[in-house]
Amino acid sequence: MGKFLPGKLPYEFLKKLVFTRLGVSDERLLVGPSIGEDAAVMEFGDKVLVLATDPITAATKDIGWLSVHINANDVASCGVRPRWFLCTILLPEGSDESMVDQILSQIDRACKELGISVIGGHTEISAGLNRPIIIGFMMGEAPRKRYVRTGGARPGDLIILTKGAGLEGTAVLASELEKELVPSLGRELVERAKRMMYEISVVKDAMVLMDSCEVHALHDPTEGGIASGIWEMALASNVSMEIYANSIPIREETQKICSHLGLNPLNILSSGALLASIKGEEAEKALKALESEGISAAIIGCVKKGKGVWMIKDKERRALSPPPRDEVYEVLESLLSSK
């Protein structure tokens, strides 16, 4: 049997081995484990509960802060405000009070930024780790019909992308490859790119959209970038999508760093850039609402009947498919292993 590379497991494997082994079935489960869905949605009286879990396994100084925001994004991608957080914190041997103190302060701060309560958790020192790992669980609630899913896009919708493709990946690359990038691109640009990490929350983006227009689907594109995110949304919604290549917002920092490293900005980690499928007639209204809240966004495509995702560029039309693996992982592994 094949061995897996770091990152998410392949779609085919998930379909075959994960989604078929889910204990007893429950008819109150409205959205369960499936490709592209960011969170579970469960019926609870006249409300729904939205639940998600995500780990932060990368060594980063912002691990506590990130854990809250990454998990909050999953719940927000159902159009629902994240409210309650639990987390398990696994610490390497030799951890001291100051490390734990720092992580807990970050969690507290991120929760206060988003109006979230920490309601439970578990912290332990665990042998054999070389860095802290945090696994978060986020929950939110909404009225019975007031949620969306990745698989809700409908023909006639327009697709909006907030902020810019590859936002998270740009920040990760700038932090990890700072020494390689500064000589060619300059310190100022690299510092700006690093700070893009602090824009990874899509909670406000999602809430503004839910309050301002008819949203049919939301998706927070993480691993595999917006190419994977768009592809997952089309697949989950059983529709076709046309994406206008020249309309995709890509920031200068992303463009320059990707160009320098030979990467495709559409194929790198993209938390912070929310994908939304909006009723066509309401897309302009949605853009105005986002803009008035200081969130940049653009219409990048439309939803059609059929299958497949197509990228339109200068009258050329080619199939858009997800990269086999996120290009950030590829470049970090090859550059770090060659050191």
Added chain:
Amino acid sequence: MGKFLPGKLPYEFLKKLVFTRLGVSDERLLVGPSIGEDAAVMEFGDKVLVLATDPITAATKDIGWLSVHINANDVASCGVRPRWFLCTILLPEGSDESMVDQILSQIDRACKELGISVIGGHTEISAGLNRPIIIGFMMGEAPRKRYVRTGGARPGDLIILTKGAGLEGTAVLASELEKELVPSLGRELVERAKRMMYEISVVKDAMVLMDSCEVHALHDPTEGGIASGIWEMALASNVSMEIYANSIPIREETQKICSHLGLNPLNILSSGALLASIKGEEAEKALKALESEGISAAIIGCVKKGKGVWMIKDKERRALSPPPRDEVYEVLESLLSSK
């Protein structure tokens, strides 16, 4: 600042640095993070939601199965049936399909044993791990007043312990120190001790008690054994407890393995042995109900006004305090490091 040893963090540290950093407060939170509480309880309309998270970080062939049961125990210790499970599975580099397959089969099987649905999760290959780690998140629901907490024991209650002290620790020691134990204690006893791992669920114990008598408090004693469990329950309930040393059920396997290794059976991992504080007049009824379901149990003490936990043995009365650290960890570290 001091460095921490493997295992749970010290109580004082939790009080000072964890329980004070919990984001925004929420008046719907009925039981939040505090010493000895196994799960969070949150108001949800005319019901309550019970939520818990626990990791399995030890290298064990039953990791998937254990993750479900350990998390189910936390919810059951609120007197509530566990229903919905999410988990994050972190796999070491080089993991192949058969390993993932095995873990997922175990999760599926354990969930079917307990009537639980897997409603979401996350699986990834993560660099720098030497073993799989699973972090579970369990949820259950109950009518508004139909739950208990560790801190609910009342003067006049009798304390029941199911199965036997140190059940989980006995199984862990038998597996990890098999070669050391077999020559002195015999293969048959060690094999029986290893199989005690399959008795670690307290879900049935808790459900039988909730259905048969007036339960005031339940607690699943894990790290630090039943000495810690009893102490935590007394502290959380703001009561005093008297424990009759000769009444504590301790199985032959536990007695012999602990005696051989110089350990106190009350100070080792004890999942599977549920502590219950029951209205005094109903304790005999509770024992009969447990017995009729095939669960052995005994009355091991009583609850009084005041503070402190006292161990009564042959007319002698001494203070019972939790061990500084679980004795299983101590003995494994010293024996494994001397190899």
